[in-house]
Amino acid sequence: MNIWTFHHYATLPTLNGHIRPYIFGDFMQKKGVNMTVFAASYLHFSNKNLINDNHKFIINEDSKVPFVFIKTPSSNSGGITRVRNMLAFYFRLFSISKEYVKSCGKPDIIIASSPHPLVMVAGIKIAKKYNIPCICEVRDLWPEAIFAFTGINKQGILGRILTAGEHWIYKKADAIIFTKEGDIDYIKEHKWDVENGGDIDLKKCHYINNGVDLTAYLQSIDENRLDDPDLNTDKFNVVYAGAIRPVNDVGNILDAAALLKEYRDIQFLIYGDGNQVDILKQRIVDEGLTNVKMKGFVEKKYIPYILSKSSVNILNYSQAKYNWTRGNSSNKLFEYMASGKPIISTVKMGYCILDKYKCGLSTEKNTPEELAKTIIQIRNMPKEQYSEMGKNAREAAKDFDYQVLTDKLIGVIESVVR
16 A cells, blocks of 8 residues: 655654654554655754755655655744745645656545645545545644634634635545544534534544654664753753743743742753743743753754653643643643653543553642642652552553554555545
């Protein structure tokens, strides 16, 4: 079987971006299924463009999974440039895929992944052209996210057009994969499902979360050790690893650290980069937060080792900037679970994986006081209870191992091929 995956932000493990398609492709090949990934040349998460000449696309066949990088303009300034970037990828998918067929043959199935819906529209139209199925993978619910972040009126003309387009995608897709367990509720809420008089059969809706390559993760802990004295102390290490942007609300961690300054055995280690780093560094100086250390950007290969040396790992989010009622699909969550250490989430989520597997605690309120209290709660746990929580995290990661998730994806593919 020959599968094409359309994913605007997909990239290789050696670059910075979404590697879910690559991991699936790798595991698929081991099962005798070929996957080619079509992605944008402009790497959204590293401000780097892989095509700076007149080439319309380039093919990377040096990795286990072939990639077709389609030339797209930079979108580092956001706003209109990001819209141009999305439109370029959408329109060029049609011509580039047609050209690719001439040399490599047509696919048997297309998987079109969001975050933006134009990729799924292209996937559905190109699949129809070749008379093959299209599976749409919904990672973020657009336009819901647009309404939340931009203030566009859902009931306005633009809002209704976007919602109608979303409905069209769900109706035309041969199967839908949601990466959060509760996202299927979204269709029910809109009464688009058959049981509510709509035209979408929920039997074609599936749930495949993000996950972790557990074998590679555990191997990385042993092979990629970071020389960082702060990770090898007797202190209670509260670790955050990830982007440092407003949606991650890392300032909340500093607020909690300020409340715990009297606890000399607790230190906060923050790994990552983003547009709020300088602001937070200045706060540390101004407020005398000697228990907080900003570690900066580290290569991804070191993350498993860092997390395994923590005492507790923090999932820190802004409660107001996202709808958490339908669950969580962040890669970070599953990397935290694989580390075998307890997890604290600063938001109480629906379909909560921490509750289901008893591998962490969620704060009732997204406040520094609640976070500080929960950190102390885990620090003061009896040794047996603390160890059990860590063991539960590692055990739970097995359910989200990409070997397991690949089998689920193959099941979805077989359902539409039949």
